[in-house]
Amino acid sequence: MxxxxxxxxxxxxxxxxxxxxxxxxxxxxxxxxxxxxxxxxxxxxxxxxxxxxxxxxxxxxxxxxxxxxxxxxxxxxxxxxxxxxxxxxxxxxxxxxxxxxxxxxxxxxxxxxxxxxxxxxxxxxxxxxxxxxxxxxxxxxxxxxxxxxxxxxxxxxxxxxxxxxxxxxxxxxxxxxxxxxxxxxxxxxxxxxxxxxxxxxxxLAPTKALVRTRQAMRASHLNTLEQQLDLERDFMRELGHSDDYREGVSAFMEKRSPRYTGE
Structure with missing residues (x-):
């Protein structure tokens, strides 16, 4: 265009x-x-x-x-x-x-x-x-x-x-x-x-995790502490099933730089 x-x-x-x-x-x-x-x-x-x-x-x-x-x-x-x-x-x-x-x-x-x-x-x-x-x-x-x-x-x-x-x-x-x-x-x-x-x-960073961090930060002033903790729980549950989380842990254990895909 x-x-x-x-x-x-x-x-x-x-x-x-x-x-x-x-x-x-x-x-x-x-x-x-x-x-x-x-x-x-x-x-x-x-x-x-x-x-x-x-x-x-x-x-x-x-x-x-x-x-x-x-x-x-x-x-x-x-x-x-x-x-x-x-x-x-x-x-x-x-x-x-x-x-x-x-x-x-x-x-x-x-x-x-x-x-x-x-x-x-x-x-x-x-x-x-x-x-x-x-x-x-x-x-x-x-x-x-x-x-x-x-x-x-x-x-x-x-x-x-x-x-x-x-x-x-x-x-x-x-x-x-x-x-x-x-x-x-x-x-x-x-x-x-x-x-x-x-x-x-x-x-080169874990894109989805960065986006969820933004969303959590911007929601914090609207939520009670309990609501924010629930939001963190939900995002952590989602990200814990991501390819980038598995890659990050593997890279840490293998003492190498991670190769994130954003997924």
Missing amino acids: AFETILFSVVDGVARLTLNRPDRLNSFTEQMHAEVRAALALLREDRTARVFVLSGAGRGFCAGQDLADRSVLPGEAPVDLGASVENNYKPLVLALQNLAMPTICAVNGVAAGAGANLALACDLVVASRSASFIQSFSKIGLIPDTGGTYVLPQRIGVARAMGLALLGDKLAAEQAAAWGLIWSCVDDAQFAETVDRLAAQLA
Whole structure:
């Protein structure tokens, strides 16, 4: 499938989707949303992919919604932003959360508005030291969307989440890592190498176990301790019958590196 606003490939078990509108800081249009959905649909059918990497081309990751793609000027017809959330950003976040493989977001520059919260929809976020995160919604009279009001308080607490949302201040990648908002911040010179190494590591890991770990982690704040223990029991029962578990135990006993298949 030919794409105009994104780059998409699957090589050596690593699926890569790059937002490719660098002249507009990879901001989203209706076309980009449609192409991302199409790529993720292809990925769900791909049996070779073991890890997903989301990134942005050029000097930024994603500046959120391209306001030029909508009619928002005074005197023009009102815009149904709720429809955009329902039809575009909601399915995008849920698709990332439900991918049957671990997900990495590589933030190489500014991640603003929906772009910041899109990054947080991935399992691991790695940012270059020059990157930053901005909850820019309040600057134009909106609330954080793309899961922002859900993820931010969970990761960094209500006080910090409220400050970022109300003030719309830039949060440096290093501070984001210190607060626990993202997994890691690395020097720009080592950024690409670090992301590639992490993707290669996860591509060789027991995929189903990693996905079940994600699901258990994300369910924990909704469950009582007893409910969470039951969930752990169910997942352990399932994974205990997997080929990867048998391979992991065999490799440990034989003192060799495991060869996981993701099954």
